[in-house]
Amino acid sequence: TVISIGTAPLASAVIERIADRHRLTRRWTFGAALGLTGTVMLCAAEAARAHDDPGTASVGATLLGVLLGLIAGVTCALYSWAAHRLITHGIASRAAMGTIFGLGGLLLVPVLLTTGAPLTTSWPNAAVGAYMALVPMFVGYVLFGWRLAHVPASTATTLSLLEPAVAAVLAVLVVGERLPAFGWTGIALVVACLAVLTAPTRPARQQKAAAPPVPGAAARHATAPTPDHGP
Numbered sequence: 634t635v636i637s638i639g640t641a642p643l644a645s646a647v648i649e650r651i652a653d654r655h656r657l658t659r660r661w662t663f664g665a666a667l668g669l670t671g672t673v674m675l676c677a678a679e680a681a682r683a684h685d686d687p688g689t690a691s692v693g694a695t696l697l698g699v700l701l702g703l704i705a706g707v708t709c710a711l712y713s714w715a716a717h718r719l720i721t722h723g724i725a726s727r728a729a730m731g732t733i734f735g736l737g738g739l740l741l742v743p744v745l746l747t748t749g750a751p752l753t754t755s756w757p758n759a760a761v762g763a764y765m766a767l768v769p770m771f772v773g774y775v776l777f778g779w780r781l782a783h784v785p786a787s788t789a790t791t792l793s794l795l796e797p798a799v800a801a802v803l804a805v806l807v808v809g810e811r812l813p814a815f816g817w818t819g820i821a822l823v824v825a826c827l828a829v830l831t832a833p834t835r836p837a838r839q840q841k842a843a844a845p846p847v848p849g850a851a852a853r854h855a856t857a858p859t860p861d862h863g864p
Contacts (some may be wrong), residue, residue, distance in 0.1 A: 634797060637709065638701030639672040642791035644710035649787050661787060664829035668794035671822030675797055678816030682785070711788040712737075720782045730778035778800075788830055798823040 643666050649655040712733050717731040752762045781789055798820040804810040812820075 634702075636676070637698055637705035638740040638793060638796055639669055639676075639714070640703055640706035641709040641793065643706045643769055644667070644719045644740040644786060645713055646787040648710055649785060655785065655787075657787075659728075660829065661791065667822050667828030667829060668791055671824075671826065672794055672797055674819030674822065675801055676821060678813050679801075680697050710786070710790055713785050713790050715787040717789075718779045720778070722847045724777040727775060729781075730774055734774065741824065756769060768856055792827060794823050798831050 646655075646657055646661070646665070650657065716726075716729045716733055719732075720726050752758050777789065801812055801816060801820060805812050
């Protein structure tokens, strides 16, 4: 999860750079660096905590998991970019997100038919499945699509770096897991990333008004000929 979420902003920025010729701002680069550093620190803290777990996966299984996480990050960036492209071309955000997730749901129907039997074996399983479908997927991505109408896909995916930080905090508060100081530092960096990317900027008019005058402009204005309107 950390790998897929952490690589999505970089993949999204590369896609925008290639497809839309967008320039990467220094502000985004700084914020993404903070967020990715914090995410890596969270991942390292989780790895250190699980070091004593006897059920550690093999190297091959770990590499396969990393590869699948990278693929997931790229596909996440692709659907964010596609949704942003649809929305900016006049498609309503709900229609764009509904179409993308509807097509994705159709592709997952075979997976549901082959592996989804446990969802119907008990009410708790069905309740968890319904919650996952309605709250984090439906509500979360409706809001995500609405926000894509106002910010670039690279910014939106970078802000999603907050997700593993929130998950780590909930694991500590709800499940009772322990997070080392290294992990809490990572969470702080992710929050700093959020602050950098969401901090308001000065309007263009204020920036223009605050710009220093061009040398000689006043003199040229004073000596410029005025039209003759007659007596």
